[in-house]
Amino acid sequence: MKYKLCTYILIGFLISTFTLKSNGQALTQKEKWELKIKAFEKKDSLNAPTKNNILFIGSSTIENWKTLEGDFIDYNVINRGVSGTKMTDLFAFRERLIQPYDPKKIFIYEGDNDIALGWSADSICNVFVELFKYIRQQKPQAHIYIMSIKPSPSREKYKENLLRTNALLKSFAAQQRDLTYIDVYTPMLRDGLIEPSYYRPDKLHLTAEGYEIWKSVIGPYIKE
DSSP states (O other): OOHHHHHHHHHHHHHHHHHOOOOOOOOOHHHHHHHHHHHHHHHHHSSSSSEEEEEESSSSSTOOOHHHHHTTGGGGEEEEEEETTOOHHHHHHHHHHHHTTOEEEEEEEOHHHHHTOOOOOHHHHHHHHHHHHHHHHTTTTTTTEEOOOOOOOOGGGHHHHHHHHHHHHHHHHHTTTTEEEEEEEEGEEETTTEOOGGGGGSSBBHHHHHHHHHHHHHHHHHHH
């Protein structure tokens, strides 16, 4: 009953917030992010997260993993993905998406949108390094997992920069304590080619089958 009440209150908060801009104007990307993060904050105020949780942060690939918390129900997983974000946005929102939690593990997925917007591999990795330093300072107990950027049929033209970014992230992780690189690129291939069934019609976001692959790849790191 308490859970249902919290859910109803949260829904009411979202509805009232979304009606603030009722003049027909489309919300900007930053306004959408603000609404989502405020919803997280409202949810946490109604039901405070426990300590030693496992925090997932990143762009739409994380937000759209709707079964994530249920897939690992025994491991206290928290999904705080925000669609459309880049590594720089995650860094900008670090005080609101990371600081409120007391995680023993943090899984990060960013870079997809950065690549599509023309960011270089070096720029993406430089921002991640700053994010890593912040987490190490603020959450020294947390082990950090940086996931590679996945392949996407709609973004094949960015493949060279994508692979370079992944290589830099992997190299950096290999030199750090409490930082693990997870390859989610290779498992999305079949016979060396991107497997279409893992993607929605937009050829970018994952299907349930695609998330099953992620579940099998990431699961061992959650459970270790």
